[in-house]
Amino acid sequence: MQDIEKLRGLLVRLGSSPIVISPWLAYIKQGVEFEGDLFDFLYWNARDYATEHWREEYVAQVFGTLPVPARVPKTAIYETAISTALSLAYNHSGDPLIDKSSADQSLAFLDEFVQEHGFDQFVSLYSVITAFENYLAIHYYGEMKESDFVYGKLHRPWIGYTLHDELILMQAMGTVEIFLRDGVRCLRLTELGRQRLEAIRALLNSTGYTETRSNLLRISHFSEMEDYESVIRYLGPELSKWRRRLLELAHIQEGMHVLDLGCGSGSLSFDAGLADQVGPSGRVVAVDPAQKLLQQAADKKVHYDKPWVSIQMASAEDLPFPDGTFDAVLAMLSIHLTDIPKALQEIARVLKPGGLFASFHALKFPFEEPFLRDWFEPIQHVSGLPPHDHALPDETVVPKYLPLELTSFDVRTVFTPCRYDDPDKVVRFFVENVGLFNDELMTLPWTEYQSLLRQLKENGASICSRLTKEELTVEYPAQLVMARRTTS
Ligand SMILES: C[S@@+](CC[C@H](N)C(=O)[O-])C[C@H]1O[C@@H](n2cnc3c(N)ncnc32)[C@H](O)[C@@H]1O
Known part of the structure; x- marks a missing residue:
């Protein structure tokens, strides 16, 4: 795990920079708006930047002798440009509207970061963060159909590319194995994969990245509700x-x-x-x-x-x-x-x-009330612990x-x-707006997170009817x- 330990210092510096490496944030469609044609502007500028600055020798520096997901430098720059612009816009105006100033600033900050730390280091950071999302999801489900993984169906449903190359990389590292279940190709983590997940988790926790990710969850909810x-x-x-x-x-x-x-x-x-x-x-x-x-x-x-x-x-x-x-x-x-x-x-x-x-x-949410404890019980399946309010x-x-x-x-x-x-109001306000369970929710694969919100509303409706x-x-x-x- 030495390869990821080397990124410790850089992850700490990432925390104090305006750069946001949050691939899922780059693709949230609901609520994010781009002024004019800024989506194309960011997309093409980021891709051009990657083409211009990525060097042949970085490939070995990042991947050693492992198989290379060739699209990664471009995707890394592009997704980071968008998530950074979104975070800048949101912090500046409280609105998830990417305007020209947040788009320009995002590209400038990204260039500064890459110039200071090296494009290879930046891509290594991005790769560890996306690998974390992959490992978390496979671990969460125990096993996954290969096709679900490759199309990111359950954990990265927004991607416009496939995760074939990331799977091949993980197989080559020995962290994931493929097996047949009823004639269908499936995958699961190996012991080494589980160790790698825990090592990345510990690294992201101790460098403050996890906390940043939790705060970003708030942006994804666009916490201010119209009503x-x-x-x-x-x-x-x-x-x-x-x-x-x-x-x-x-x-x-x-x-x-x-x-x-x-x-x-x-x-x-x-x-x-x-x-x-x-x-x-x-x-x-x-x-x-x-x-x-x-x-x-x-x-x-x-x-x-x-x-x-x-x-x-x-x-x-x-x-x-x-x-x-x-x-x-x-x-x-x-x-x-x-x-x-x-x-x-x-x-x-x-x-x-x-x-x-x-x-x-x-003050803290009154979980001692039996029906509230029952209502939010599905949270227990996520964390293994009774629902607990970390936010207040x-x-x-x-x-x-x-x-x-x-x-x-x-x-x-x-x-x-x-x-x-009113289950809809209760869940929207306490879970999405106040963020009562952000600590638990942030480790969930994306699709699972959406379905848990639905489940909490349905559970609430059933409790309210009684x-x-x-x-x-x-x-x-x-x-x-x-x-x-x-x-x-
Ligand atoms: C529950 S509302 C209360 C609003 C109002 N004071 C009232 O009496 O209805 C909480 C408000 O705190 C704001 N808020 C959240 N984080 C804040 C922060 N870091 N600094 C100041 N206000 C914040 C929210 O945007 C929201 O408007």
Whole structure:
């Protein structure tokens, strides 16, 4: 396994570069848009780049004496150009729309990376990452028909090429064997193949690639739902009361300068009355990374006629405001979705001395409720463990990461009803949007992942048909945290 160990340093550097090697991301059709003819632009530029820069001597450097999948340098550049452009576009605007600037930047970053580390090294990285997808899928199914593998039917259904050459390579390495089952050619991992899968998995975990892949899953869901506001209003019928309560507890006064962090479609600023409380002599800055939700907030600003509210794209971990800007930072149902330690540092920084931080955020999913445990039981088949929520904090997390400059004076767990009687909304919101099971889902072959989502919705429908609406309404745990910025 020395060949893959040599890539350790490069994988770490990949993590801090804007390059995204994520073949599946390059082919997600649903939701990804290319402005004008940018698809062709990226496709042809990437192929031309590979033709120009790939050298004969790299072949032996990457593959030694093993059989060579000849299309790999072109595919590697092309798929990486698209997945990088998509990630750049999404991080910049919250929209999976590849525009000219993200396409140009992607090609430029790719060239920089290849120039710095070598085309052979780049192709080696790409090959290890795609090999991981292959090994994972074969391992997941135990055995696979050769034809299913070759056409990527179950694990890479988007490919416009076949995986014949990758199969021949794996056979030559001794990691996969072909056998006949009822006269049909099938394949499975050998012992060496299983060892290789585990070695690659350990390498990708320890270099941070796995975490990046998990975050990319969010892009593939295009987490902001068009009907987000009606979904959350349906699932959490009392959340509007909690928004008003948060404003009361924070003692928002006329003339204050307040940050609405993770504003979404503007429910706190407009519907709950934050803008009215600070009035025209004050100022509300409402920020969120999701472009589509910000557009809904911007529509409300016009509708409610509140020119003293400004709406802007920003993430909690990197707030584009000088130190000591705000009298209060309010985070309604958003802190749990951020990188909590980084977000809290930023909040402390942008608050004025004496300024107030108030958050109402979700805590861990209530799996102790028997019907919810049954509902999400199919997750157990994936991970071998009972469904567990990796994505949300428990009540210790936010208090623990409050920086020294933020002194908490009120921390409490509260409960608010959540309605689980609409399986489509529940699965879309908790699984796809919040990402409750990203850790488990990310190891699934693509087709299996889609079918698991369907299965969760069907399971939910069957459970919902057996219970009353009252039984399907369960108190959801949330936390209120109030803290003040020290004055010195
Ligand atoms: C459940 S919604 C809450 C929206 C709104 N505050 C409300 O009361 O309805 C969570 C919001 O947090 C935003 N969000 C996710 N990650 C974030 C981050 N890193 N920084 C700031 N906001 C984030 C989402 O885009 C989404 O709009």
